[in-house]
Amino acid sequence: MFCCSNCFADAEIRAIIDGNKTIGTCDFCGSQNAHVYAIGKDQTITELFDGLLDIYSPISDLPVNFPREKTDLMKNILYNNWRIFNLKPDGIYRIITAICADRYKDQSELFDNPIGIKQSLDHDYLEENSILKNNRWDDFVKGIKRKNRFHSDYINKDKLFVFLRCAVKSHRKGEILYRSRICPNEKGFSRAEMGAPLDNSAKGGRVNPTGISILYLSDSKETTLYEIRAGVYDYVTVGRFKLQRDIDVISLADIDRISPFIGVAYGFDFTQYAINIEHLKMIAHEIAKPLRNDNLLDYLPTQYISDYIRSKGYDGIEYISTMCRKGANLAVFVPELFKCIGTSVYDVKSISYSYDQI
Ligand SMILES: [Zn+2]
Structure with missing residues (x-):
């Protein structure tokens, strides 16, 4: 089964597929004469997604009080939150369950049931790792406009810098x-x-x-x-x-x-x-x-x-x-x-x- 670089928006994955120099027809988006990647034969992209999928827990592993609005199906999360694919949710479901076929066999609920990130509710984790700590963007805007302009403490500047460096x-x-x-x-x-x-x-x-x-x-x-x-x-x-x-x-x-x-x-x-x-x-x-x-x-x-x-x-x-x-x-x-x-x-x-x- 082949996917192609047109299926992806992510520059790293596109570079991996284009680097293969294999030309063919994509089984997912239908592109012809495209750079393709043989799913199952090559594990490079599977390994990348393994790391990403590790951060999510199926709803059965989340605390009972975990808010339902912070959970969604994998295909929707990959479509709405991440800029990795150029496919609609159903296309994403097909491709991700093919790329991570072994994992899908062992842990289908990760793909078929709502999932969430445990740390997204962890106050200490957010304080340390989120650009906005535990604040919302509106808190930052109100704070800088109306409260404390030059020494506002809403932004975790070290974390902001980590991402700015990538741009x-x-x-x-x-x-x-x-x-x-x-x-x-x-x-x-x-x-x-x-x-x-x-x-x-x-x-x-x-x-x-x-x-x-x-x-x-x-x-x-x-x-x-x-x-x-x-x-x-x-x-x-x-x-x-x-x-x-x-x-x-x-x-x-x-x-x-x-x-x-x-x-x-x-x-x-x-x-x-x-x-x-x-x-x-x-x-x-x-x-x-x-x-x-x-x-x-x-x-x-x-x-x-x-x-x-x-x-x-x-x-x-x-x-x-x-x-x-x-x-x-x-x-x-x-x-x-x-x-x-x-x-x-x-x-x-x-x-x-x-x-x-x-
Ligand atoms: Zn494609």
């Missing part, structure tokens, strides 16, 4: 990114006027608090037009910025796509990953969340995380554009890392709207 992305000297400004006429702005604002006029944003100037750049001209919310008949100056040296940034766009199978190299185990999945998704969501009124207090949670990332010596933060589908933004902590090497002026001819009735 490091390098940018090479010479790379070109873009930044735009709406300008009053077709003459546009000069290169000197295209940089980040001075510290004392820097408004707070998603990644920077008021008074700390950083450089917000985007991956394309189009993304910048969306980011500055350019309107019809606006003149816009687009600056091209060239990176002056190699830099390492944290890609918060990828923070919830870390492969659970790289934990040995990065210092986390499957249980630690499992109890933090929701928090990592929340961080990725918050950094990319559209804010309608630019209420500066709403930026505090992401400013806190970005401030921590800067304190660890990284050069910036990358995140998905909220304004432009498929666009990406890079916020660079030290604006001088990029130099404006040229500008062009554009006249916005039309924009298209998409909307829902409320």
Whole structure:
């Protein structure tokens, strides 16, 4: 029986299957001429899943007071919580019971009955291993907005760092990114006027608090037009910025796509990953969340995380554009890392709207 790399979203597993260089037809997703993996013949992927499945207990082994809402079927947990497969729950059930066929024979209730993670209710375990300790994300947000801004104790920073390290992305000297400004006429702005604002006029944003100037750049001209919310008949100056040296940034766009199978190299185990999945998704969501009124207090949670990332010596933060589908933004902590090497002026001819009735 063959599965293929298209069945998986997880980069590690895809690399294993693609590395085999065997081409065939997948028995699960039906892909043809795909890189395939012979289930049963090769044990590599079975061993990876053995470690992951070990963290779950069937409902019969869980304490009687274990909340039912914290249990679910394996196929649903793998579909909803983990970004490992590109299959629907029933497809996941077929493939996981094939990959872990011996275990399915010995312990079918792990696959067919609700399962849960014992540590997810262990106060001491969570305090030590969860990014949010025993708090909810809302507790952190309320705390930092209304109680204790600079010495808030809701986040387990050591654990946050473990996962941030997995999302490091390098940018090479010479790379070109873009930044735009709406300008009053077709003459546009000069290169000197295209940089980040001075510290004392820097408004707070998603990644920077008021008074700390950083450089917000985007991956394309189009993304910048969306980011500055350019309107019809606006003149816009687009600056091209060239990176002056190699830099390492944290890609918060990828923070919830870390492969659970790289934990040995990065210092986390499957249980630690499992109890933090929701928090990592929340961080990725918050950094990319559209804010309608630019209420500066709403930026505090992401400013806190970005401030921590800067304190660890990284050069910036990358995140998905909220304004432009498929666009990406890079916020660079030290604006001088990029130099404006040229500008062009554009006249916005039309924009298209998409909307829902409320
Ligand atoms: Zn497949």
